[in-house]
Amino acid sequence: MRAMYLANYFVAGCIASSFLGWIASLHPMAFRAVLCLLAAMAIAWGLSWLLDFSLSKLLNISVADLQALLIGGLGMLLIGLGVFLCT
Amino acid sequence: MHLKLFVLSVASVVLWLAPLVVLDKRLDIHKALQGVSLTAAIACAVTAGNIARELSEQGEIEEIKARAITADVVDEIATSAYIFQQQRQQEAEQILSGQPEREEAVEALKRAWLLDCNEPSEPVTEPLNQPNDNALTVDEERFTNLNLTKNQAIELIQKMRSELNQTQTIEKLWECKKGGSEAWKRAYAQFKSLMEEGG
Numbered sequence: 461m462r463a464m465y466l467a468n469y470f471v472a473g474c475i476a477s478s479f480l481g482w483i484a485s486l487h488p489m490a491f492r493a494v495l496c497l498l499a500a501m502a503i504a505w506g507l508s509w510l511l512d513f514s515l516s517k518l519l520n521i522s523v524a525d526l527q528a529l530l531i532g533g534l535g536m537l538l539i540g541l542g543v544f545l546c547t
Numbered sequence: 548m549h550l551k552l553f554v555l556s557v558a559s560v561v562l563w564l565a566p567l568v569v570l571d572k573r574l575d576i577h578k579a580l581q582g583v584s585l586t587a588a589i590a591c592a593v594t595a596g597n598i599a600r601e602l603s604e605q606g607e608i609e610e611i612k613a614r615a616i617t618a619d620v621v622d623e624i625a626t627s628a629y630i631f632q633q634q635r636q637q638e639a640e641q642i643l644s645g646q647p648e649r650e651e652a653v654e655a656l657k658r659a660w661l662l663d664c665n666e667p668s669e670p671v672t673e674p675l676n677q678p679n680d681n682a683l684t685v686d687e688e689r690f691t692n693l694n695l696t697k698n699q700a701i702e703l704i705q706k707m708r709s710e711l712n713q714t715q716t717i718e719k720l721w722e723c724k725k726g727g728s729e730a731w732k733r734a735y736a737q738f739k740s741l742m743e744e745g746g
Binding site for chain 1: 555559560563564567568572581582585586588589592593595596597598602603606
């Protein structure tokens with residue numbers, strides 16, 4: 461059941477990424493806004509990898525869990541945007 | 548709950564993929580439908596995730612309960628085994644330390660065995676609740692036809708009085724009919740004295 465709820469949240473993240481792509485396709489300004497958002501997320505993602513030990517203490521989770529979250533987040537973004545762009 | 552979880556999970560995936568594949572992104576109406584569908588898909592996926600998380604937490608609680616019960620049982624067994632071992636050890640120490648006492652005990656057991664072996668071949672029919680001649684007690688007065696002691700009689704009468712009236716109680720215990728007979732008078736007198744003493 462734990463795998464089930466993790467899978468559902470993962471699918472929710474993928475759909476949210478597709479939704480982000482859908483918003484970007486509405487208007488050029490929206491596209492830029494989404495690009496800025498993605499750039500900010502990329503910076504935050506890289507910083508999280510660099511500061512994983514500090515962040516894990518701050519969030520009270522283990523470093524392995526934090527790294528799993530970061531990889532999962534990247535996977536959700538890639539799958540969601542990939543599905544939106546390829547269809 | 549499981550069915551709801553399954554339906555929501557499938558619905559989220561269908562609502563995510565179907566509009567993107569089927570509908571045309573260049574048409575405004577299709578684009579709007581895609582947005583609505585994606586929003587609904589996110590809602591379904593999050594709801595399904597929440598349900599699955601609740602079920603997972605319940606499962607974990609049940610597992611913890613089962614583990615606690617198992618640990619209790621194991622602890623109880625270990626404790627009883629330890630107590631049994633200690634008792635056996637104490638008995639062994641007593642036997643080893645008290646050799647003369649042991650011999651006395653063996654003699655006593657032998658005597659008891661011989662007494663048991665000399666019992667009559669046919670059991671003698673004896674009335675119930677007869678006074679014990681071997682006990683070091685003073686003979687006390689007996690009541691009712693069941694040959695009860697005073698306390699036994701009072702206790703029995705108090706139990707019977709919750710269901711029977713006075714006459715019925717006397718008739719049952721002393722086995723006599725109400726009237727002017729000598730047995731009834733004696734029974735009634737005994738009953739009265741017991742009631743006065745029993746409160």
